[in-house]
Amino acid sequence: MTIEDILDYYEYVKEDLKFQGISSVRIKILISLYEGSKKTKDLRELTGIPASTILHGINELEKQKLISRKGDDFFLSEIGIISTLKLADMIKTRRLLKNTKKLWINHDIRAIPQDLLKKIGDLSNSKLIENKPDDMLKTHRIYLQTVDNSKEIKSVSPIFYSDYSETFKKLLKNNANVELILTEEILKKIIKSLNQQNLSELKRLLSDNKFKIWEIKEDIKVAFTVTDNLMILGLFSTDGIYDPNLILVSDNxxxxxxxxxxxxxYQKKSQKINLEYFK
Structure with missing residues (x-):
C-alpha cells in the first residue's frame, strides 16, 4: 500500500479522527514522511497543504520530538516512526470498518485471534459482497467464480454446500494445490456426499499428497478461503448461525x-487426515 493510498484513506476517515482531537495537518505530514525524508515542496505536493501551514505543523511536531530536520530535509524520529506506523494502521482500520460495517455488527469475531484482530486494517481495501432480494445466491456464486481459476487454495470451512465437492474436484483436475481445514461434522458430510469412485479418487489424492485435508475438533465460527490472488472471509452471526448474505473479498x-x-x-490446531482415517 502506497503513501498516496493511505492519504486517500485519511480523507475518507478524517472526520472520525478529528473527533478524537488529532490535527489533520500533522497527520498528513507524519504519513508523508513515513517512507523517507522530504522537503517542504514534496510535502506540499503530496498533501495539497500550503507551505506556511506545513511549516507550522512541522514546528509543532518537532516540539513533540516526532520529526527532525537536516538542512531542507524533514524526517521522522524513532518515536515518529513508531507513532506513524500505528497511525497508519488506525486509518486503515477506520476505513475498513466504515466501508464494511454490516459484516462486523452483530457478527461473531471471537474466531479471529487477537494478533490478527490488531492487524485487521490489512483488510482495508476489501469489498463487501451482499446478497440481494432478487439474487440470494450472489455471495456463493462469486465465491465459486473467484476460486475457479486459482492455482493455490487454502480454505477453512465449518459450513457445507453440496457443490463444494464438484468445485474442488475441478480444481484438482486443473492441478491446483488444495488444502482444506474442516470441522469434524463437515468432513463427514463431504465424505458421505461422495460416491465410491470419488471416494477412491480422494484416497488416491491424499496418498499422493496432492490434496491435503485437516480436521479440527473445535466448533469454529469463521469461514474463509485464501488463494494465490484472493482472500474471502465470512462470519457467523452472534446467534451462532453462519451468515451467507455477506462476504468480504480482497485481492490486496x-x-x-x-x-x-x-x-x-487453524492448521496448527488441526490434525492432518491420511488413509488411516478411512479404516
Whole structure:
C-alpha cells in the first residue's frame, strides 16, 4: 500500500479522527514522511497543504520530538516512526470498518485471534459482497467464480454446500494445490456426499499428497478461503448461525498475507487426515 493510498484513506476517515482531537495537518505530514525524508515542496505536493501551514505543523511536531530536520530535509524520529506506523494502521482500520460495517455488527469475531484482530486494517481495501432480494445466491456464486481459476487454495470451512465437492474436484483436475481445514461434522458430510469412485479418487489424492485435508475438533465460527490472488472471509452471526448474505473479498497483498496467517493459526490446531482415517 502506497503513501498516496493511505492519504486517500485519511480523507475518507478524517472526520472520525478529528473527533478524537488529532490535527489533520500533522497527520498528513507524519504519513508523508513515513517512507523517507522530504522537503517542504514534496510535502506540499503530496498533501495539497500550503507551505506556511506545513511549516507550522512541522514546528509543532518537532516540539513533540516526532520529526527532525537536516538542512531542507524533514524526517521522522524513532518515536515518529513508531507513532506513524500505528497511525497508519488506525486509518486503515477506520476505513475498513466504515466501508464494511454490516459484516462486523452483530457478527461473531471471537474466531479471529487477537494478533490478527490488531492487524485487521490489512483488510482495508476489501469489498463487501451482499446478497440481494432478487439474487440470494450472489455471495456463493462469486465465491465459486473467484476460486475457479486459482492455482493455490487454502480454505477453512465449518459450513457445507453440496457443490463444494464438484468445485474442488475441478480444481484438482486443473492441478491446483488444495488444502482444506474442516470441522469434524463437515468432513463427514463431504465424505458421505461422495460416491465410491470419488471416494477412491480422494484416497488416491491424499496418498499422493496432492490434496491435503485437516480436521479440527473445535466448533469454529469463521469461514474463509485464501488463494494465490484472493482472500474471502465470512462470519457467523452472534446467534451462532453462519451468515451467507455477506462476504468480504480482497485481492490486496496485505489481505492475502493476513488470510494465510489465519489459515496457519487453524492448521496448527488441526490434525492432518491420511488413509488411516478411512479404516
Amino acid at each position: 497483498e496485505d489481505a492475502i498475507n493476513w488470510g494465510n496467517k489465519l489459515f496457519d493459526y
